Amino acid sequence: DTAVSQTPKYLVTQMGNDKSIKCEQNLGHDTMYWYKQDSKKFLKIMFSYNNKELIINETVPNRFSPKSPDKAHLNLHINSLELGDSAVYFCASSQASPADSQETQYFGPGTRLLVL
Amino acid sequence: AQSVSQHNHHVILSEAASLELGCNYSYGGTVNLFWYVQYPGQHLQLLLKYFSGDPLVKGIKGFEAEFIKSKFSFNLRKPSVQWSDTAEYFCAVNERSVYNQGGKLIFGQGTELSVKP
Numbered sequence: 001d002t003a004v005s006q007t008p009k010y011l012v013t014q015m016g017n018d019k020s021i022k023c024e025q026n027l028g029h030d031t032m033y034w035y036k037q038d039s040k041k042f043l044k045i046m047f048s049y050n051n052k053e054l055i056i057n058e059t060v061p062n063r064f065s066p067k068s069p070d071k072a073h074l075n076l077h078i079n080s081l082e083l084g085d086s087a088v089y090f091c092a093s094s095q096a097s098p099a100d101s102q103e104t105q106y107f108g109p110g111t112r113l114l115v116l
Numbered sequence: 117a118q119s120v121s122q123h124n125h126h127v128i129l130s131e132a133a134s135l136e137l138g139c140n141y142s143y144g145g146t147v148n149l150f151w152y153v154q155y156p157g158q159h160l161q162l163l164l165k166y167f168s169g170d171p172l173v174k175g176i177k178g179f180e181a182e183f184i185k186s187k188f189s190f191n192l193r194k195p196s197v198q199w200s201d202t203a204e205y206f207c208a209v210n211e212r213s214v215y216n217q218g219g220k221l222i223f224g225q226g227t228e229l230s231v232k233p
Contacts, residue, residue, distance in 0.1 A: 004159075031219070033221075035221075035223075040225065041204060041225065041226045042223070042225050042226075043206065043208075043221075043223040043226075044223070045220050045221060045222075048219075048220065056220050090159070090160065092160075094219060096219040103219060104150070104162050104165060105219070105221060106162075107152075107159045107160040107161075108159055109158065109159040110159055
């Protein structure tokens, strides 16, 4: 009965490869997010989608491309992986609409990406 | 730019000790405030949140936090910690403004709490 789920949980890959991380939420929320947690545990937002529409796009390299096939899913595709991409990636969802920030965000378990 | 600062990187306490974790933010407008906890190997869970009203908010597991607007602070407290409170604690803020479409959260760098049995 996981509310926000991510796959895979662990991902080890070589530099230069392309990989995807999937996220699904069964909470009926309209907004989904991707956050990156670096080695110092700093969490920073990357993207936000509301009803499949991109709302927030922080200064993230364009090697990172989010894709939202429907409002319950937000996948993250990363091209040409670099060593600095190693991090934990968290997906989250909330009931927030674009004009409303007063909603709790619910986080997935994280995907630990290691680029060798 | 907005920022959130958590003063303590690592706090070590014995069971039954009292806890206070500091959190300050830099934003002059209206904000929503959150504390999240990340237990070892688990995802972030909401401990408590403040949107408006009584500045003293109570959360799960006996935690509470006090919003002091004049000090831009939202410190987390617990009168008596348990070994099971060992975790990473994150303070987070989002600004309540038309410019914050979708509610972007700004996180502090986290405080690792270790409770000795």
